[in-house]
Amino acid sequence: MTGKRILLIIGGGIAAYKSLDLIRRLRERGARVRCILTKAGHEFVTPLSVGALCGERAFTDLFDPQSEFDVGHIRLARDTDLVIVAPATADLIAKMAGGHADDLASAILLATEKTVLIAPAMNPAMWAHAATRRNIALLKADGVRMVGPNTGEMAESGESGTGRMAEPLEIADAALRILNASSAHAEKPLAGKRLLITSGPTHEPIDPVRYIANRSSGKQGHAIAAAAAQAGADVVLVSGPVHLPDPAAVKTVHVTTAHEMMLAVKENLPADVAIFAAAVADWGIGEPGTQKIKKTTSGAPRLTLTENPDILATVAQLKSGRPRLVIGFAAETEKVIDHAKEKLERKGCDWIVANDVSPESGVMGGDRNTVHLVAAGGVESWPPQSKDDVARSLIARVAAALKESRT
Ligand code: C5P
Numbered sequence: 001m002t003g004k005r006i007l008l009i010i011g012g013g014i015a016a017y018k019s020l021d022l023i024r025r026l027r028e029r030g031a032r033v034r035c036i037l038t039k040a041g042h043e044f045v046t047p048l049s050v051g052a053l054c055g056e057r058a059f060t061d062l063f064d065p066q067s068e069f070d071v072g073h074i075r076l077a078r079d080t081d082l083v084i085v086a087p088a089t090a091d092l093i094a095k096m097a098g099g100h101a102d103d104l105a106s107a108i109l110l111a112t113e114k115t116v117l118i119a120p121a122m123n124p125a126m127w128a129h130a131a132t133r134r135n136i137a138l139l140k141a142d143g144v145r146m147v148g149p150n151t152g153e154m155a156e157s158g159e160s161g162t163g164r165m166a167e168p169l170e171i172a173d174a175a176l177r178i179l180n181a182s183s184a185h186a187e188k189p190l191a192g193k194r195l196l197i198t199s200g201p202t203h204e205p206i207d208p209v210r211y212i213a214n215r216s217s218g219k220q221g222h223a224i225a226a227a228a229a230q231a232g233a234d235v236v237l238v239s240g241p242v243h244l245p246d247p248a249a250v251k252t253v254h255v256t257t258a259h260e261m262m263l264a265v266k267e268n269l270p271a272d273v274a275i276f277a278a279a280v281a282d283w284g285i286g287e288p289g290t291q292k293i294k295k296t297t298s299g300a301p302r303l304t305l306t307e308n309p310d311i312l313a314t315v316a317q318l319k320s321g322r323p324r325l326v327i328g329f330a331a332e333t334e335k336v337i338d339h340a341k342e343k344l345e346r347k348g349c350d351w352i353v354a355n356d357v358s359p360e361s362g363v364m365g366g367d368r369n370t371v372h373l374v375a376a377g378g379v380e381s382w383p384p385q386s387k388d389d390v391a392r393s394l395i396a397r398v399a400a401a402l403k404e405s406r407t
Pocket of ligand 1: 198258276277278279280281282308309310311312313327328329330331343
């Protein structure tokens with residue numbers, strides 16, 4: 001949120017005291033906060049306390065000649081990245097739905113072209129009333145975003161139900177998500193770039209019903225494909241068998257065996273960047289049974305393993321048409337960095353993303369990951385984070401590397 005401008009409209013409700021904390025939470029996240037107090041909002045918090053927390057004076061009345069002279073309500077509405085209404089009272093919501101503009105807050109809400117996030121707060125009976133339901137439906141149809149209201153005890157003694165304003169942290173998080181999504185939309189650092197990504201395990205058939213597999217879930221590779229698409233790249237994801245939906249805006253090619261994965265990768269080259277996150281089986285069965293192998297009294301069948309093609313090494317060592325950046329993964333259960341360095345050399349790729357997949361790490365199938373980015377220039381250890389965050393960080397690094405190699 002660093003440097004983002006937020007216009008916070010504080011309506012007149014008992015929950016207005018929480019908006020003072022919200023100002024702090026937003027500023028902690030690097031936002032610049034400007035506040036408007038409605039006339040009713042005045043009754044609950046003072047312009048002085050609001051102004052002190054924002055670091056600039058609070059705006060109050062449409063016909064305040066001073067504020068019109070300083071900024072003007074149209075500029076207040078435009079010079080912002082997000083408008084938050086907290087608490088959004090039943091009255092303010094009705095005014096928004098009706099398009100009123102008889103005070104500073106409602107005039108700004110009508111004049112702004114920016115996203116508006118409301119945090120409703122009112123008595124449960126008012127929240128449940130047909131008029132409020134209608135107004136909320138209208139606002140949603142207009143694209144207004146909403147956080148809360150929550151269910152629980154109300155400020156009035158003995159009252160409980162749905163109508164409590166969302167907590168400041170929830171509102172700050174909702175604001176952060178909206179701002180991040182819009183900046184991700186605005187910034188497409190990989191626009192025009194083609195990325196080829198592998199993900200998931202491979203299954204190597206023993207016979208038509210049995211196979212050799214591994215515990216890869218595909219979560220990390222799929223998250224990378226999604227992050228690359230969000231960054232504007234043209235993405236082909238070659239996926240082994242996983243229980244995950246195909247990521248949005250990604251061309252997903254489904255394969256089963258390592259040989260099929262190799263073929264699909266070759267068919268989808270050339271690419272600017274190739275990221276091999278799949279846990280490809282190192283060996284397949286030489287001659288899988290064409291019929292189900294029967295249990296016999298003469299003992300267990302002998303299975304002959306044959307080596308699978310190494311997709312990463314093949315692509316990294318292409319003489320012509322090699323992607324500018326070839327990235328491999330190293331899932332290790334011990335000496336993670338040493339093995340990754342050795343792998344970088346042996347496979348001929350540019351980076352290795354190394355992670356500890358020992359059973360204690362919980363990485364296999366889990367949602368979190370601790371990785372080390374290993375390149376010829378050195379090793380960078382990243383803090384533990386979600387697989388989505390690892391994906392976003394990796395894609396940001398890819399975009400930076402492509403930019404650097406161009407200049
Ligand atoms: O050699 P190892 O399997 O540990 O190497 C892991 C890296 O190599 C991963 O990036 C994986 O996707 C890739 N790999 C591959 N084809 C194979 C084996 C591994 O692309 N047959």
